[in-house]
Amino acid sequence: MYHSVGDRSADPYGITVTPDRLDAQLGWLRRRGLRGVPVAELLAARARGGGRGLVGLTFDDGYADFVEHALPCLRRWGCGATLFVLPGRLGGDNAWDPLGPRKPLLTADGIRHAAAEGVEIGSHGLTHIDLTEADDATLKAETAESRALLSDVISAPVTGFCYPYGTVDARAAEAVRAAGYAYACAIDPGPLTGPHALPRVHVGQSDGAVRLLLKTRLHRLRRRSCAEV
Structure with a gap:
């Protein structure tokens, strides 16, 4: 789970990695025989009984620096990714x-x-906005209407959703499912873990080789409850 890729001179929320750091992290993946792919591609491979060696890469919020800094790194290492954006x-x-x-x-x-x-x-x-605090009308707009608007923007179906702030409850997950999304990403959804509440690991500027290794091993434990996804 990434967010912004660029200047870190002011980063109070720890959401930014530099292009050099992203480049090094993607290189680490490739040297270990792993390849970053869009989440939809990862889930499709797993549904076929494959997916070994694939890692879903996500970039939240749709920052403009994705095109300038993240895309060249992804191209250089032969990786794909999912970009979650805000059509509003x-x-x-x-x-x-x-x-x-x-x-x-x-x-x-x-x-x-x-x-x-x-x-x-x-x-x-x-x-x-935090969907767990949204009223019914707002929840529908944030899920179903955002999907329709974004489909118009890219002239293609939109199948993935990402919960803002990573927060999800049963009501929000059901709204996402009802809106027609095939999957949704959270952070640590606990007992809700499944196709519409997938766990992810935050990757930041301080994540070098040792921290990345630890995070991949810990994430294997967290994802066991969604092994059938």
Whole structure:
């Protein structure tokens, strides 16, 4: 689970990695015989009884720096990824982060450019709110309406969803399922773990070879409950 790739001079939430660090992390994966792929590709491979050696890579929020900095790294290492974007904030910024700094988000053209490069585009909701606190109308807009808007942007079906802040409860998961998404990503969904609440591991600037090795081993334990996904 990545977010922004770029300047880390101000990073109060620890969501940014530098391009050099991302490049080193992807290189670490490849040297271990692993390859980053979109989540949909990973799930399809697992459904066929495969998927060994594949790692789902996700980038949340749809920052504009994805096209400038992340895409070249992904190309260099032959990796794919899923980019979760906010169709209600196209060309805006991360106004939901009170401490800033303000980071520009991709425009519709930027999202289409990423899609044309083979990046899977998924929804992160409309505006980046905690779905566990949303009323019924807002929950529908953040799930079903965001999917419809994003499908119009990329002229293709949108099958993946990502819960803002990683927070999910049974009601939010059911809304995502009802909206027609094939899967959804969380962070550590506990007993809700399954196709519509997939666990992920945050990867940050401090994650070198040793920390990445530990995180991959620990994640194997966390994902056992979704072994049939």
